[in-house]
Amino acid sequence: MTVVNALDIGLAALVLALAAWTVAAREAFAAAVGYVAYGLLLSLVWVRLFAVDVALTEAAIGSGVTGVLLIRAAARLRGATPALDEPLAPPLRFLAGVLCAMVAGALAATVLLMPDPAPTLAPQAVGNLPSTGLGNAVTAVLISYRAFDTMLEKVVLVLAVVGVWSLAPDACWGGSPGAPRPARPEAALAFLAQVLPPLGIVVGIHIFWVGADEPGGAFQGGAILAAMWMITMMAGLTEAPPVSSTRLRLVLVSGPAVFLAIGLAGVVIAGGFLAYPSGSAKPLILFIEAFMTLTIAATLPMLVAGPPEQPPQP
């Protein structure tokens, strides 16, 4: 067994142990912190599997943004009545355990019973890359081969924001999400929120741009841009725009709208919904991705900011 093998086994054991610890943690906040660490370790696993695109997404979305959402939810629930602390009735607990074991067993059986070598579409995905003009097969899969799924994912993101906003009390509808700005922002956090965004914006746009040929893309780049907006809002340097803002709403829907418009244009020009005319596939893909990045960068902070809690300014 080589050193690298031993390290891989150690990493896998660490991921499993952390997963078990996160499930077993009694306090919501501790479980959320465990989940963030678990996501970061998992992204190392993806790097070891040579899936750098997935690793970036796991670190940015799975661990980062989801972690922020979970930690905020845990902090909000801290003062709430612990209605869920009552243990379930024993038969129900037993049933839940059996169900979980069945799902885990089915997943394990699927993975273990896979033929070796596993069936793969990777050669076709790489073989058709020239028709898209892209160098990164993952981006080609996302925006070209299965463009329909990716477009619907963006629609789901916008729907999630609509869902969060619909929790607003009637009096606050049209106001800004989240709590009002503190009079004096915390000094250390405010400093970070001033130093980090210039760097983060450059890195986010870079990751979106290189996504055409190297690991990266709209989702990862957009998540970094979103994080920059989140940190300035958390530090109290800016306030979220009111949900009635037309500009905000335009940015939120721009990604799916541009995607849909180009997809419909493909029916006329290229002979199929979401088909790109040959020769101009790459510029069109980058055009769509730019608006998707914008949508993601606006959607994720709006999900974290939560429903409007302030009455609209007259």
Place this chain on the structure above:
Amino acid sequence: MSAALDLLTIVAILAGLFFFLAGTVGLLRFPDPLSRLHALTKADNLGLGLIVVGLLPRAGGLLGVLKLVAVWFLVLLASATVAQLIAGAIRRKGSST
């Protein structure tokens, strides 16, 4: 030349690992939260810095070197800020009880 660079890599990374070890021992053994926080800065600042120094000869070009240094700078910035925030929270909690 390359032997000297290899030696630099080995020595710097070993020294970095030592500081990570010291920081982890401190995190596990120190009695109160503020001391434990103090122990962690050894790992982040010196440990990671030495490992970055050790990896510089292997970065393959100026761009790689700049990226490694940028990673170290960002970790420094983030860890210093988080340490301040946690310490502030501990202090507020301590003064209220």
